[in-house]
Amino acid sequence: MFRCLFLLSMLILPNLIFTPDAHASTFIGNGGNLLDTTLRSTINAIAAANDRARMAGDNLCACKGSSKQCGQLQELSEQQVEFCAGFIQEHTADLGKLLSPNSGIAFMWIEKGITERDSKRPADALTQRQKKRILIDEERFRNLTSADRIQLLTHEYFHLLQWNGRDIVDSGEMGPFSGQDGARHFLDVLGAAYVIEAMRAEVIPLQSSDYSSPFYHFRVGLSYGTQNESDSVKARSFLSKDTDVTNLSLSYYRRASSNFGLALRYLNESATSNTGGVTGSIEREVGYLGTEWRSLLIGGEPDSWWSLVYYTVMIGAGGGTMKHKISDNFNTFDEGTKGFGGYLEANLHVPLKFGLFANIGASFEYLPYQLKTLGIKQKKPTTSTLLGVSYGF
Numbered sequence: 001m002f003r004c005l006f007l008l009s010m011l012i013l014p015n016l017i018f019t020p021d022a023h024a025s026t027f028i029g030n031g032g033n034l035l036d037t038t039l040r041s042t043i044n045a046i047a048a049a050n051d052r053a054r055m056a057g058d059n060l061c062a063c064k065g066s067s068k069q070c071g072q073l074q075e076l077s078e079q080q081v082e083f084c085a086g087f088i089q090e091h092t093a094d095l096g097k098l099l100s101p102n103s104g105i106a107f108m109w110i111e112k113g114i115t116e117r118d119s120k121r122p123a124d125a126l127t128q129r130q131k132k133r134i135l136i137d138e139e140r141f142r143n144l145t146s147a148d149r150i151q152l153l154t155h156e157y158f159h160l161l162q163w164n165g166r167d168i169v170d171s172g173e174m175g176p177f178s179g180q181d182g183a184r185h186f187l188d189v190l191g192a193a194y195v196i197e198a199m200r201a202e203v204i205p206l207q208s209s210d211y212s213s214p215f216y217h218f219r220v221g222l223s224y225g226t227q228n229e230s231d232s233v234k235a236r237s238f239l240s241k242d243t244d245v246t247n248l249s250l251s252y253y254r255r256a257s258s259n260f261g262l263a264l265r266y267l268n269e270s271a272t273s274n275t276g277g278v279t280g281s282i283e284r285e286v287g288y289l290g291t292e293w294r295s296l297l298i299g300g301e302p303d304s305w306w307s308l309v310y311y312t313v314m315i316g317a318g319g320g321t322m323k324h325k326i327s328d329n330f331n332t333f334d335e336g337t338k339g340f341g342g343y344l345e346a347n348l349h350v351p352l353k354f355g356l357f358a359n360i361g362a363s364f365e366y367l368p369y370q371l372k373t374l375g376i377k378q379k380k381p382t383t384s385t386l387l388g389v390s391y392g393f
């Protein structure tokens with residue numbers, strides 16, 4: 001089950017391990033973190049579940065089904081179900097206020113894990129009541145299903161409410177939920193009940209999607225592109241006008257923060273054509289190192305295919321070797337050189353399954369060079385259209 005820490009005092013804060021790597025979302029959905037839209041969807045789903053609990057109010061904390069959360073509710077005694085349902089009805093108004101966009105609750109993404117100072121126990125989330133702040137372990141949240149996210153955050157939200165005039169904490173017993181971990185168990189049960197209400201309100205799918213998730217740490221990819229080359233360079237290289245330079249690009253991405261990463265490209269650009277017995281060819285091998293920004297396109301309904309569509313923009317610098325070759329039946333002549341340049345690439349990535357994505361995009365390459373003997377001057381930037389696949393993990 002979720003492990004959660006509840007801190008009454010902010011004194012403990014400086015001693016937590018996360019401090020240097022934490023970054024805040026003042027409210028959610030400000031684009032600062034790739035998971036912001038997922039967080040917003042989760043809160044919207046909890047709000048819809050809360051509305052349903054208030055309006056309909058039937059069968060609270062009870063269900064017939066095979067989901068994980070329903071399984072947790074089915075283990076409850078009759079007395080516990082009754083307590084749970086009464087508790088929810090008692091708190092829907094207050095919780096509704098907390099779930100509204102101007103409630104003043106701040107969220108903070110934690111990158112290096114949340115660890116309690118004393119017990120060294122990891123936690124998925126942590127609520128600081130006095131600061132009205134909920135800290136969330138980014139990595140763990142990323143890997144949860146929509147239902148698990150609702151359960152986790154519902155648990156945290158209830159820490160910001162009171163029961164019989166006292167704070168709701170994790171330890172000790174609570175009503176018919178007895179034992180040292182009774183309260184924690186009850187908060188998880190509340191979370192499960194809200195998952196069921198969210199399903200009844202049809203704001204989350206019964207089955208989580210199995211599309212590839214864009215919240216990966218690494219990505220490798222292969223793209224095929226068609227590059228426009230100036231007519232003058234083509235003529236000098238003995239390439240016919242209608243021969244395209246094609247490029248094969250290998251890409252590597254390594255996440256640095258939620259949106260930024262390190263990006264590498266290796267490009268192999270080539271063209272060959274034969275005109276009147278003369279064969280001309282171009283062969284370029286270039287590498288670029290740079291940084292890549294990624295962001296979800298629209299966010300949207302959780303677990304929907306659309307919510308996982310994202311785009312990337314990469315900018316980099318690098319260099320490589322260029323070789324032009326001209327030959328007929330009797331002679332071969334080639335000339336090569338080295339050069340440096342800059343590279344810009346943008347792609348739209350759509351989720352497939354098993355970690356795979358398809359991408360469509362365009363690139364802009366500036367790689368000036370000169371071949372004196374052949375009289376070739378490549379001085380203009382070239383653009384390419386790209387089509388590719390990648391694997392994120």
Ligand SMILES: [Zn+2]
Pocket residue numbers: 003004005006155156159169170184187
């Ligand atoms: Zn808790």
